[in-house]
Amino acid sequence: MFTELCNKIFDQSIADYHVHNSVDQPILNPYEKTAIEHLLYLKNWIDTVQWHLEDIIRDPLIDPVKALEIKRWIDRSxxxxxDVVEYIDSYFLEKYKEVAPLPDATLNTESPAWAIDRLSILALKIYHMREEATRPDATEEHRAACQRKLGILLEQRKDLGSAITLLLEDISKGRKYMKVYKQMKMYNDPSLNPVLYKGQ
Known part of the structure; x- marks a missing residue:
């Protein structure tokens, strides 16, 4: 199943990141640029770096200049x-372009790639919750609470994977159709963010 491929690559990306565990390390994507695996690895790598940037910026003793630098890094991220989510959706649009929607075909609440985006974040939650559930310097109560949360996260991943699999099957059979809206983010656009265009 496609979601099994996603989970495998997301886990690989997270493990690769934690070899050095530094937000400054370069990505070494092992997959060909034309392959969907390349996009999946890239997607999770971006999420993993941003996860750790979000941790760093919450340090109460962080230098304000450093915090601003990281905030802008997070915005770029x-x-x-x-962008990568939209590239992944383009892959599915191309894959299913010959499928004619049935007369009663319906639109899903989100595109396949945005559901896969949630699967990537879940992989990160599972990795870090597992760390907490086995942390040697934590209390037994802490480890037990995190183990319970880990069980819920694993169930969520299974349920989300099943839902994505069903969505892709429905699209392939014409029971659902894709309609991708560009996110049209405004805060990075100098022509749409009033703080930016008024300062010009």
Missing amino acids: NQERT
Whole structure:
């Protein structure tokens, strides 16, 4: 199933990141640029770096100049993340372009790639919750609470994977159709953000 491929690549990306565990390390994507695996690895790598940037920026003792630098990094990361999600949806649009929707075909509440985006974030939650559930310096109560949360996250991943699989099957059979809206983020656009265009 496609979601099994996603989970495998997301876990690989997270493990690769944690070899050095640094937001400054370069990505070494092992997949060909033309392959969907390349996009999936890139998507999760962006999420993983941003996860750790969000941790860093919450340090109460962080230097304000450093915090602003990281905030702007996070803004760029959000745009990159959105772009990659749209590339993944383009892959599905191309894959299913010959499928004629049935007369009663319906639109899903989100596109396949935005559901896969949630699967990528879940992989990160599972990795870090598992870390907390096995942390040697934590209390037994803490580890037990995190183990319970880990069980819920694993169930969520299974349920979300099943839902994505069903959505892709429905699209392939014409029971659902894709309609992708560009996110049209405004805060990075100098022509749409009043703080930016009024300062010009």
